[in-house]
Amino acid sequence: RDERDSAPYVPKGVVVADDDDWADDHRPKTPWPDSVIYELHVRGFTMRHPGIPERLRGTYAGLAHPAAVEHLVRLGVTAVELLPVHQFAHEDHLLRRGLRNYWGYNSIGYFAPHAAYAASGSRGRQVGEFKRMVRALHAAGIEVILDVVYNHTAEGGELGPTLSLRGIDNRGYYRLQGDARRYTDYTGCGNTLHVVQPNVLRLITDSLRYWVTEMGVDGFRFDLAAALARSMHDVDMLSPFLAVIAQDPVLRRVKLIAEPWDVGSGGYQVGAFPPLWAEWNDRYRDAVRDFWRGALPDVRDLGYRLSGSSDLYAWGGRRPYASVNFITAHDGFTLRDLVSYEQKHNEANGEGNRDGTGDNRSWNCGTEGESDDPAVRTLRQRQLRNLLTTLLLSTGVPMLVAGDEMGRTQRGNNNAYCQDNATSWIDWSLLDDTADPGWRALTDLCSRLLALRRTHPVLRSHAFFSGRPQSADGLRDLAWFSPRGTEMTEADWYAPARTLGMYLSGRDIPQRDPKGDPVTDDSFLAVLHGGHRPQRFTLPGPPWADAYDLLVDTSREDQHTAPGTRRRAGARITVPPRTVLLLRAVPPRGGDAGETAQEPGAEVRR
Template structure:
């Protein structure tokens, strides 16, 4: 071993050997452990010979990709000072590009002795190596050929949130189901392209841990929100243990014009509280990697998982940025959705939209070119920050989800709320130069009921999770419409189908960036489980055999309609006369009889119908003005007679979308006024008269 270089962290192959570099501010010694090809024998322990600042480094000539390795860090075991070094524990390199598997639960994974008084203050001397996966030296180069990122403008994006395994596990004819290669199959590409989505947002694919309490109950961590390595794809999604499988998937999706967005978890790690295992960060430098309480024996827990990553430490921030750039530059992904993103912006004085993480992202020439989506909440103080993030971040908008569900459930006084959600939630997002696309609109997501379950269950049914149905959200803003769960009643089934069409139509007719939960387009159900994080089985997988083909055709039609009509996907916020900065209206709220809505009308809690005429926002460049107007009707009540806005100059209104007759072809409206069916959505386009 020679001194090597400190500049590039992790294990870097240069064609002749491998450079190792590891950050630890408080360690006294850093040891590289090499293993035999089968991983069973630890063949060498070599102390990294040099330290530059807080980076330990060394170079081993002759090592090649495929070499298995791990780390051991020596330093003080002083929990009351925040230090938990234990040289007996084999550690994952935070920059490892691939892992051989997952930790196998054993008490030796703990840095302390379980069962002793003040357990975490004790010191365990058992070697954890037999139960730990190995890091793998990788050369991540890949022949990308003519791969080109789609670079879909966010205003034209339709996001499809999916789980790698859940999307493909039950899809007949897909090779390598449940893996990256399965996602890259012809069958899956055909489904996504015909659906019309532009971006596939994947639940966590970075290596993650199966929690011990789940394994002991015969379950696993299915969703993946317990990160073990920020650079390594999770081994369970690779059919042949090759990085190229992920890269192949990305290239295939790009060839179909579909972007890849990763759900990433940088707010916490899988090591939990002071009673959790020592797998990587805790053993390398607990005091640097984690935010500690006033008594540094304990952790600040703004995430609800037992720990919080110390994103304010410059080397920890660097690790996160290095990870993001790696996934963009080496793996060619197109964006990220940040789990519990409020945590990443929290400082000792609270949430700060100018925190180091946001400032670092906003000045980065690589990361400012990709899509950045925040989950704008956590459980810490002041953690709910919908609308509070700086550009260029988009944000998940749970206000949209709940407002749309309440309107279609028939709750009183929801027309003003729907009006705000329909126009991009301007109260939250119309500031700081942010576009209307900042709001990521959704009616369902992985966390909660599927769309089928929103209309089929009043309460959650999470008994299979083994927590006596205590887990998951208690308030789902759902409605079983008369029967809890599946039903043979044709009237209830028809009403459920109608409401699903209504909510999907509302989603795709709203300003903002729409996100569809995979499976909703075919009526997938999780049987009332609203927290399927541990259900790696048919409960959590999409049931393709029971696909609702009629609904799928309708969703394709909705997506195509959105793409054909730029009025629905504007960057600028629409404003009625009272709110128009330049006095020019581009948004008209009307009563069914055609008269304008007054300020007093919005306070009428008996309203069940919302009629909106939309035009291109004032100030829109001429090249974007390709159509004149849309007229949208959202009727959550009984049948109502609607008078369409007047036309002139050889123009006519064409009915293009009607959730009551989803297969009807577009046709001009020749009779006025028009009877709108109960509980339905209609969309009209102002067009030149066909006469």
């Protein structure tokens, strides 16, 4: 026990007089099915951007700068998800090693924008700067979602510093073990806030409402949300926290995203959160990574993930947009590192490479780390195109990580939480004319796919597919095809397979436009081939299509469709190794459908 008084050394709160009513702000209010989330770090996104003045780099003002906003608009994302911007503290063990907490998952001030991200000063001026950033993003049609950490605080375990809540009421704010001295730790960070306690619940909900009503944000992603949903010990979907959110007139109307797990017993809760909530879907991440590295035993799980994960979310009124689909996040390899490293390389963190997960589900394409071999580089860029294309064609809400669209690398560090340097900051020179043209081409592909998604409602379905014939001709809203050009059977789903065809019909979309008229769209066939040899694939005939127009071929760096790319139905095409093809179906004049087994993703609407 340390009896010294820490009061002179603890940062103080600043009260800001502010009567801003946000009358000049227009929230985008993007519907969930139309959302595309872009996870970014305020500092890391702007620190090396050549179009942002140096004095604004690393700040809220830098993110509000037209050069930063232009990239987001050109890319086509609808929301930025900011890594923690609540005031946070740096751990002593990092400072002793000359490092800092970069990610910010160490909150100490739930009502304060992190002062170090303000270019205008830290005596309350960061509040106005944050609001101006939100306004600038809203004006560009981009929502602001905060990654919030209410499951623990920067005070750590029983040997951590007394900074705030511990000194006010240790028993009242934290979950304690039986000896009332040590903490119950469901977070892996030394402590867990006791959200069942009324004063803790009020602190959190007051903070959330403050950020919505006073700071203008549009939603939240809750770090380790299962810890917030624990009642006495177990995760409880009727817990006080979830109940209060559900009935709150402000909070129930914003975007709510759960990281649906914690590190405690029974903490893995993917698919279990109630209908108001969307969730990070790590089962999507794992299935897509495994397919493209050749480790998926069959394609059944992939079918569910591509079509909205109905096996996880088709209950209690939930929809496909409950699934936030992602392949990478801030925690783990970048997309480029996912195809360049099979082992973590976290030596710079000073923990003997013991930190960070060893389960990366990655494939280095034959060489560990960066390579000058043209064949390896070509294969890696093709794999990046495959991963991005798969993500952006999947039903659900896609989440991109800032820089993945241009080949950002952390040199194999999969836990860069303490790397506030060029390891984590986006290298905008990747888009220079002198850089590898493949990185700009990757960004262009990402933008093109997002434009396709924005244009075609069948690619962002509001409801789960039924998988049943929609009319007398036997056309289904969702159908799955083997390379033979026939619908997949039960045996096909459980057999080892490296090729999958997914047909999405735009003829019978179960939704209406703002005028109440039925929504119709083009139909598409996506062919995913993960094998290392070319694959012959027969294009399905009527009732699916009379012909197909090729829109995307990830075997090519240049994605501009050349003339003469129409293929007749029934033709046997050659799919290059490790390739995604996206084809638009030319509507048939008639035909019959055959019988097929029930497919993943084809659930009866409830």
